Amino acid sequence: MRTTHRLFVMTILASAALSVRAEYPEKPIRFIVPYATGGTTDLVARVVGEKVAARLGKPVVIENKLGAGGNIGMDAVAKAAPDGYTVGMGAISTNALNPHVYKSMAFDPRKDFTPISMLGTSTIVLQVTPSLPVNNVAQLVEYLKKNPGMTYGTAGTGTSMHLAGVLFSQRTGTSLDHVAYKGSAPGINDMLGGHISMMFDNLPASLPHIKSGKLRALAVAGKSRSPSLPDVPTIAEAGVRDYAVEPWFAVYGPAGMPPAVVQAVNKAYIEALAMPEVKEKLTQAGFTPRGSSAAELAALGQSEYERLGKVARTAGMSMD
Numbered sequence: 001m002r003t004t005h006r007l008f009v010m011t012i013l014a015s016a017a018l019s020v021r022a023e024y025p026e027k028p029i030r031f032i033v034p035y036a037t038g039g040t041t042d043l044v045a046r047v048v049g050e051k052v053a054a055r056l057g058k059p060v061v062i063e064n065k066l067g068a069g070g071n072i073g074m075d076a077v078a079k080a081a082p083d084g085y086t087v088g089m090g091a092i093s094t095n096a097l098n099p100h101v102y103k104s105m106a107f108d109p110r111k112d113f114t115p116i117s118m119l120g121t122s123t124i125v126l127q128v129t130p131s132l133p134v135n136n137v138a139q140l141v142e143y144l145k146k147n148p149g150m151t152y153g154t155a156g157t158g159t160s161m162h163l164a165g166v167l168f169s170q171r172t173g174t175s176l177d178h179v180a181y182k183g184s185a186p187g188i189n190d191m192l193g194g195h196i197s198m199m200f201d202n203l204p205a206s207l208p209h210i211k212s213g214k215l216r217a218l219a220v221a222g223k224s225r226s227p228s229l230p231d232v233p234t235i236a237e238a239g240v241r242d243y244a245v246e247p248w249f250a251v252y253g254p255a256g257m258p259p260a261v262v263q264a265v266n267k268a269y270i271e272a273l274a275m276p277e278v279k280e281k282l283t284q285a286g287f288t289p290r291g292s293s294a295a296e297l298a299a300l301g302q303s304e305y306e307r308l309g310k311v312a313r314t315a316g317m318s319m320d
Contacts, residue, residue, distance in 0.1 A: 025057070025085065029060050029087065032073045033062055037064050040204045051278060055267075056264070071094060071105065087116065090109070093163075097304075101312055117294065117297060120249060122204075122288070126220070127199055128198050137238035155183050191209075204286040221235055248304075273291040
């Protein structure tokens with residue numbers, strides 16, 4: 001009787017899983033982007049979301065819900081019903097760095113989300129004004145050691161750009177003062193106006209000014225060079241050992257999503273990210289698209305949480 005009962009239960013569970021897979025989705029899917037409209041992350045969500053919608057047969061509705069370094073938007077994802085109809089764009093900041101920077105967090109990225117798929121990585125550029133008497137990273141480090149306390153700008157406290165600056169200071173033994181702007185645009189404007197001389201920024205926002213000669217790119221922060229700036233070395237290539245900051249972005253749902261739904265959403269995103277027209281459009285924007293399995297994303301999030309926790313503690317990164 002026990003064997004018969006076990007087989008009966010397994011049959012019911014298998015049928016339920018097949019039913020979820022067959023019926024999902026029955027309505028539009030909300031994709032929460034915890035950043036402002038018009039930026040690279042918003043572009044990624046909309047370009048990929050359009051293709052995902054075609055594959056799943058239901059609209060993917062983009063909702064920008066920004067604030068607190070992405071925490072507000074991802075908190076909304078964490079608190080949504082785990083039925084696959086609300087997912088969001090997590091990142092290196094929200095799902096690995098922020099818990100070590102913000103004194104109060106409404107969610108735990110290790111427990112409150114279901115990893116679904118990677119979206120890809122973006123590029124951070126180390127740039128200076130042409131008036132600063134440096135042409136490469138080695139000259140910059142020498143200048144910073146002679147002029148301790150120089151300010152550098154980023155798009156905000158707790159961002160991957162802030163992390164890039166902190167790690168640069170640690171690895172080079174230099175003293176830098178961080179100026180946190182509300183986004184890239186005001187920081188770039190202050191550079192162009194001569195108010196600051198150095199910035200770690202997302203490449204897409206700064207690229208037009210670099211190409212026009214108004215800003216000078218010294219290096220990129222990732223593991224490899226950017227196709228948009230093939231002649232600009234990585235910071236590691238420029239002599240800063242063990243340096244790499246590569247902002248990653250991914251799709252997460254609330255904790256407890258049905259495995260069959262996770263599989264369906266994962267498949268749709270991987271297929272969309274592999275499309276040539278999607279790759280071309282995102283690459284031109286300075287973004288490198290790359291899907292992954294849910295397990296790969298889970299492993300990345302855990303390892304990055306631990307790695308960035310050490311960086312944040314060493315640097316004393318903190319925000320209310």
